[in-house]
Amino acid sequence: MEFLSGNALECRAGEIAGQEVILAGQGGIIVPESLNADNVAKAQRKAEKLRAAVGSIKEVTGAYPLIVTEDRWHSQAHMMRARLLAHLHVYIQVYARNCEIRKIDKTTAAEFLAANHSYSDASCRYRYGLYLKRHTGHNAGTSAIPAGTLVAVATFSNARKWIKGDRTIRAYEWTRYASLPGVRLSGGMGKLLNAFIEEVKPDDIMTYADLEWSEGQVYETLGFELEGRKSPVTFAIDTSNWTRTALKSDGPTAGVGWRYFQNLGSNKYRLKLTDYQ
Known part of the structure; x- marks a missing residue:
């Protein structure tokens, strides 16, 4: 709360549906999530409790809260603080109509995503x-x-x-999207999506919305349909540098003194641009 008050935002500790929250700005709901699970089983129980709390908060308030995990707050400090302010309506407004699309190289994309996306870069074409x-x-x-x-x-x-049937369907994944965290970019996702569709002419595009951030309704506004849910992922957290390492189901757990966190999973969305069954 010190960060919020330092940015001239009124805030107070509160409780909604049994979950401790921070209430800030004009209706902002923040769920701070400390990472104190010292084994996978505890992390799974905490995740179940968090999922239930988020659902209850949305049911009571109609709003999806911003979840601020301890590791992100430390490891991606600039991004998290800017996103938090944007969640509370402190941002720079930019409109996609005042922007232009350019194809960019691997290095440019990787550097931008490393700074501005929760999971950094990913393999793409x-x-x-x-x-x-x-x-x-x-x-x-x-x-x-x-x-x-x-x-x-x-x-x-x-x-x-x-x-x-008698046709070949070409399906693609929208692997990453990120904007500058202190910016509210109106129309940006649609403009970038349309550039890809115009160039590649895909039959099908699928993507995921990380439930740690949102349920992904923005994809529905772009024509995507909710298709299912991707299972949660459990991470080991090295508290010396707050980095996440995804744990494999058949792999070993992390070292002594590490912490564990299970995310909320992801919603899977699909955009069909060709009529097929």
Whole structure:
């Protein structure tokens, strides 16, 4: 709460549906998640409790809370603090109509995603960047973004092909999307998605929404349909540098003194651009 009050935001500790929360700004609900599980079983029990709490909070308030985990707060400090402020309506407003699409190289995408995406870069085939064309935006206590700034990146996989009747379906995964964390980018996801569709002309695109951040309704506004849920992943946390390592079901656990965290899983979305069964 010290960070919030230091940014002139009113905040207080509270409780919703039995879950301790921080209430801040105009209706902001923050769930701070400490990492104190010293084995996988404890992490799984904590995750079950957190999933239930998030569901109850949404049922009571109609809002999906922002979950702030201890490791992210330390390991991705700048991104997390900017996202927290944006969640509380402190951001620079940028519109996609004031930006242009450029294809970007692997290094540019990797550097941007390392700084601005929860899980950094991932294997992909297509990379697009959204660059600001001119000075614009609502100034929320920080300098306006200069023209030429890379404000968002989207990456897509190579095609996976399968046969449906007498036709070959080319399916792709939208592997990553990230924007500058202190920016509210209106229309950015749609503009990047349309650039990929125009160039590649896919039959099918699938993607995942990490439930640690949101349920992914933004994908529904882009025409995607909810198809299912991806199981939670358990991570080992090295508290010396707060890095996450995903644990394999048949692999060993981490070293002495590490902590464990199980995320909330992901919602799976699919956009069908070709009519097939």
